[in-house]
Amino acid sequence: MADITPTLLRRRLGAALKTLRVRAGLNLAEGAKLLGVSSPTLSKVENGRQRTDPERFIAAYGVANAARIAEIREIARLANSSRHQRLYVQYKDVISDRFADFLEMEQIATRIDLYAALLIPGVLQTVDYASAAIGSISVLRTTRETRASTELRMKRQEVLTSPSLALRCVLDEACLRRELGGLSVLRRQLEHLLTISQRPNIELQVIPFKAGMHTGLDGAYTVFHFDVGSPVVAVEPLTTSHYLEEDDQVARYEVAFDRLRTQALDPEASRDFIARIAKETQ
Known part of the structure; x- marks a missing residue:
């Protein structure tokens, strides 16, 4: 074999x-x-x-x-499990071995705690925002690879419809204000956040600039929780992901995420905040 x-x-x-x-x-x-x-x-x-x-x-x-x-x-x-394997086979040309880990965990996690510092997370992006983000960051990708990567990103979002998954996301205000693809693309992205944040399994919070220093200033990360086994932290620099599995390392990120949620606006106030920024883009 x-x-x-x-x-x-x-x-x-x-x-x-x-x-x-x-x-x-x-x-x-x-x-x-x-x-x-x-x-x-x-x-x-x-x-x-x-x-x-x-x-x-x-x-x-x-x-x-x-x-x-x-x-x-x-x-x-x-x-x-067949789902992440199907995605891997279908999009293997744009999935690195390191991202295969991320894709697998995203598909089978029962809870995802996600902090984003600069961009709206892929699992919450609209197709136009995703295409602009992938095209801007992945400067060496071909048009075909950009299209395939965008399509994969949209298919990944199907996990959000699963009642067995809880997603808790904290966004820095910078994510909401950075233009990708123009103001109209950003506005539709913000409107999408308002819609998706109404789902019962999704909790979305924002940390405004006026909050000052907070525990997420070192950069974006994701904590995956599973029915079986210990959580895993994915730390996401520019070109790859690093995975942390040691209990003490994971615990630090879990504590940091809890503090982020405390420092952030509550979900209702966060929706109001996003709606105000969306109006500014009109």
């Missing part, structure tokens, strides 16, 4: 299966022999580079802990 991209969930599944082997007192060669595979094959599975059926491991390693079995089965179910 060909190697696959070791996305976050595949790595987590592989790590969980490796833990089962170690707890069973087996080295790599012994585990491979028990499973009837080669050591290199087992190594690929444990590193998230090859798909597998976890039931074989549960049976071979004699796992009896019901909670542990349930957790591994759920990780495997999410890792094999």
